[in-house]
Amino acid sequence: MRANENRILRELYRIDPALRAQEDVLRHAIRKLLEAKPEARMDPGFEEGLKQRLIAEFSASRIPLQAKPVPRFSRLGLIIASGAAAAACLAFVAFIALRTGEPSLPAMRELARSLPPSAPASAPASAPASAPASAPASAPASAPASAPASAPAVARPELGGRPAVFPPSPVSAGAGAPALIAAADEKRKSSDGSAGPLYDRLRADADQAMTEAEEQSPARSLAPPPASGAAPSPLAQAAAKQAKELLASRNNPNFNTEEYGHSVENSFSETVKEPLSTFSIDVDTASYANLRRFLNGGSLPPPDAVRIEEMVNYFSYDYKGPEGSDPLAFDTELAKCPWDAEHLLLRIGLQARRIAEKDIPPTNLVFLVDVSGSMEEPNKLPLVKESLKLLARRMRQQDRISLVVYAGSAGLVLAPTPGSRKQEILAAIDALESGGSTAGGEGILLAYQTAKAAFIAGGNNRVVLATDGDFNVGASSDGELVRMIEQKRKDGIFLTVLGFGMGNYKDSKMQKLADSGNGNYAYIDSLGEAEKVLARQMAGTLFTIAKDVKIQIEFNPLAVAEYRLIGYEKRMLAARDFADDSKDAGELGAGASVTALYELVPAATASPRGDLKYQQSTITKAAGEGELMTIKFRYKKPDGDTSSLIERPVAKEVRDLGKTSDSYRFAAAVAEWGLILRDSAFKAKANYSQVEELAAGARGPDSEGYRGEFLRLVRIAQSMSAESR
Amino acid sequence: MDAEALARRSQKGDREAFARIYELYAKRIYAYLYYRSCSRETAEDLTATVFMKALEKLDGFRPELGGFSGWIYAIARNALADHFRRRDQTVSLESVVSDVWDLPGCDDVALDAENRELWETVKSFVAALGSEQREILLLRVWDDLPYAEIARISGKTEGACKMCFSRALSSLREAMPLSLFIAFLMMKPPAA
Numbered sequence: 001m002r003a004n005e006n007r008i009l010r011e012l013y014r015i016d017p018a019l020r021a022q023e024d025v026l027r028h029a030i031r032k033l034l035e036a037k038p039e040a041r042m043d044p045g046f047e048e049g050l051k052q053r054l055i056a057e058f059s060a061s062r063i064p065l066q067a068k069p070v071p072r073f074s075r076l077g078l079i080i081a082s083g084a085a086a087a088a089c090l091a092f093v094a095f096i097a098l099r100t101g102e103p104s105l106p107a108m109r110e111l112a113r114s115l116p117p118s119a120p121a122s123a124p125a126s127a128p129a130s131a132p133a134s135a136p137a138s139a140p141a142s143a144p145a146s147a148p149a150s151a152p153a154v155a156r157p158e159l160g161g162r163p164a165v166f167p168p169s170p171v172s173a174g175a176g177a178p179a180l181i182a183a184a185d186e187k188r189k190s191s192d193g194s195a196g197p198l199y200d201r202l203r204a205d206a207d208q209a210m211t212e213a214e215e216q217s218p219a220r221s222l223a224p225p226p227a228s229g230a231a232p233s234p235l236a237q238a239a240a241k242q243a244k245e246l247l248a249s250r251n252n253p254n255f256n257t258e259e260y261g262h263s264v265e266n267s268f269s270e271t272v273k274e275p276l277s278t279f280s281i282d283v284d285t286a287s288y289a290n291l292r293r294f295l296n297g298g299s300l301p302p303p304d305a306v307r308i309e310e311m312v313n314y315f316s317y318d319y320k321g322p323e324g325s326d327p328l329a330f331d332t333e334l335a336k337c338p339w340d341a342e343h344l345l346l347r348i349g350l351q352a353r354r355i356a357e358k359d360i361p362p363t364n365l366v367f368l369v370d371v372s373g374s375m376e377e378p379n380k381l382p383l384v385k386e387s388l389k390l391l392a393r394r395m396r397q398q399d400r401i402s403l404v405v406y407a408g409s410a411g412l413v414l415a416p417t418p419g420s421r422k423q424e425i426l427a428a429i430d431a432l433e434s435g436g437s438t439a440g441g442e443g444i445l446l447a448y449q450t451a452k453a454a455f456i457a458g459g460n461n462r463v464v465l466a467t468d469g470d471f472n473v474g475a476s477s478d479g480e481l482v483r484m485i486e487q488k489r490k491d492g493i494f495l496t497v498l499g500f501g502m503g504n505y506k507d508s509k510m511q512k513l514a515d516s517g518n519g520n521y522a523y524i525d526s527l528g529e530a531e532k533v534l535a536r537q538m539a540g541t542l543f544t545i546a547k548d549v550k551i552q553i554e555f556n557p558l559a560v561a562e563y564r565l566i567g568y569e570k571r572m573l574a575a576r577d578f579a580d581d582s583k584d585a586g587e588l589g590a591g592a593s594v595t596a597l598y599e600l601v602p603a604a605t606a607s608p609r610g611d612l613k614y615q616q617s618t619i620t621k622a623a624g625e626g627e628l629m630t631i632k633f634r635y636k637k638p639d640g641d642t643s644s645l646i647e648r649p650v651a652k653e654v655r656d657l658g659k660t661s662d663s664y665r666f667a668a669a670v671a672e673w674g675l676i677l678r679d680s681a682f683k684a685k686a687n688y689s690q691v692e693e694l695a696a697g698a699r700g701p702d703s704e705g706y707r708g709e710f711l712r713l714v715r716i717a718q719s720m721s722a723e724s725r
Numbered sequence: 726m727d728a729e730a731l732a733r734r735s736q737k738g739d740r741e742a743f744a745r746i747y748e749l750y751a752k753r754i755y756a757y758l759y760y761r762s763c764s765r766e767t768a769e770d771l772t773a774t775v776f777m778k779a780l781e782k783l784d785g786f787r788p789e790l791g792g793f794s795g796w797i798y799a800i801a802r803n804a805l806a807d808h809f810r811r812r813d814q815t816v817s818l819e820s821v822v823s824d825v826w827d828l829p830g831c832d833d834v835a836l837d838a839e840n841r842e843l844w845e846t847v848k849s850f851v852a853a854l855g856s857e858q859r860e861i862l863l864l865r866v867w868d869d870l871p872y873a874e875i876a877r878i879s880g881k882t883e884g885a886c887k888m889c890f891s892r893a894l895s896s897l898r899e900a901m902p903l904s905l906f907i908a909f910l911m912m913k914p915p916a917a
Contacts, residue, residue, distance in 0.1 A: 008907060012907070042772075043765075051748070054747055058740050
């Protein structure tokens, strides 16, 4: 305050030294004014939100490209990168326009104008510049657009004719098309509803540019880049697709075409009426990575995107592995429920046998890569390529890798190749380019055929699908795809689904594919996540040691009045399905751990009774022996058809929360946060400070930093939810 | 580490460096946009636009051509000009409107209510300066930029900027009541 005062005084004296004589009066006036000073203070929530959004954008647009080692690809890479960045920017401007309700015509036009063509011979090159220039009457600012479109740098009259500060991005002119269409539509929106000739002309220009951009796209993307002349059209097509999505999204207030299956939470069941709780294990982690993407992007995830079991299972816990020949072991832990003091929280931890990478049986992997236009974004195809290369580098002499792509049509790019021929495999991955629409069904079929052709008996046979899930051509109805995959899993081929990208992400479809294909599903939002899923936990992701793993718990009515399984809504099984070996269930990868949490209402009475009219339950003698429950597992060997059973009673020992393991408290914290994010009907007293306290006290060594990151995300979510309240 | 070094590291893919740049400049760019739009909402939207553009154009930044401040303020200046051009389309064909001060009336501008009165008072004086003097005056007084950066943004020499600034300040001092003049000087962005 004082410093401000003096600074202002000094400035006043510099202008008029005579003012020194009135210093007292001036000081008084300054103080009064300082008190009433209007603030230009930036909202801290906005500041932080934008920061996270930028960091996410930065990672998406730069990190995958950084690792490009081959200089001869780097120029092409740069073109793709800057095109994608421009496309992202277009989408962003449109987003702002929708949010503020203001037309963003000049911004769009500015962008279209700042993207001069990289290939002067291409037909649509003049389109971005010509449309704005054709509208001088109503848009004075468009004058600069008439500068030659192919000039290396566009001079801007408003900067006194100096060359523009920025060198132009080398980008396909076709990328201007969506801007034109959006601009044309904005124009119509802003001109009192009557379209008029100007709109028609703008729209016609835009449509033409779109058509030309689309016509230039080859049906398949794998042809080598044209030597000269023709524009790099996959990019144009990606932009065209984005434009269509933008136009389509106009009617959608949430501006989001992502799809999440709706799920209804499990509720409490009375032990007397339903003593058995049966479910399939779930080792997927996609939900956590996906909600991290939402939070880093500055928004809270939609409740249906929050699957608590996938959040809890994202983290690895320090469970004891099996001894003897069993592929899995489990332990349990019971304490007071952190968010409801009247209840207990039961943790069941399942640990699969850990297998060293060298001991994994020979592996036959078919990479199935979506190279459709929608994959042309920095956080999609470039990240897919880096991720698959991570995996390819770990392959051994005895392993086989094939590469199948699908876009307009499906094709085999790399026939089954031994893992020792790394350069060949890496080069094939590097050469992938995007373009075309998505015939996902055909691709999946071809991938399974390839996997079957290269089948290794007793080995690890698997299709690895990398996609944003936006199938729109061919066998694309969910039901049809699922039936096809169910058919294929009988051949002993497993499926791993890797989800990429955002904005148009089909979570529900991917989860369904993975679940029906004896598979697992992970969402890859960064190279770091790819390292976790495909390198550090490769064995768990790619090598199944037990399939159709089911859990059934019989609660003792003398110990537990009611119980509720937290999460696993999509994994619930009927009690009779437990012993039915024809019923599909989750797979367990080598070294993977699975955690399930039950919230329990302890029994208050020694003689619980169901209020049924026609039957009466009788309490057996065993119930009086202090047991909490009996836990049963069923699993099959990866190539087996009949299940084995593990069964064990668990005594009722309630620990103090403070004396529980780090695993217990951390899993409890993750679940509690999930309840808050879902705004669960069962969240009771769940709150952010408790989540933070529990998690902070249970970080353990956290050598890979995942738990630290969890804490960071919790804090972001907390500040965002405080803001929205 | 200075902004130029941070920018170089960002160009090489250092995410932390870019986050640091954001921390250094977010408030200043926001204030710059706020003082020229008088609207929190506009300032927020444009701040987001500016940093997204900065990220997009990052590889085009060359430290040898000038400082980072000048570079990012130039992006902000263009974003602002676009914004006002957009809403000015129906108002005037000849004049170049680059900020809220150039608009004939503020009736249809989303000014923040609490500052509206002060803006309206200060506006008549600031608007009277003419866009050239005003730009340099605001860059110096409110945005607190060194002359070298102002020169880069405005396309003049440093000497011309200094001259222009002192003329603008003197004429403002003559035209404005003293208390208003002080208020004007105090509407500075928070120190970065």
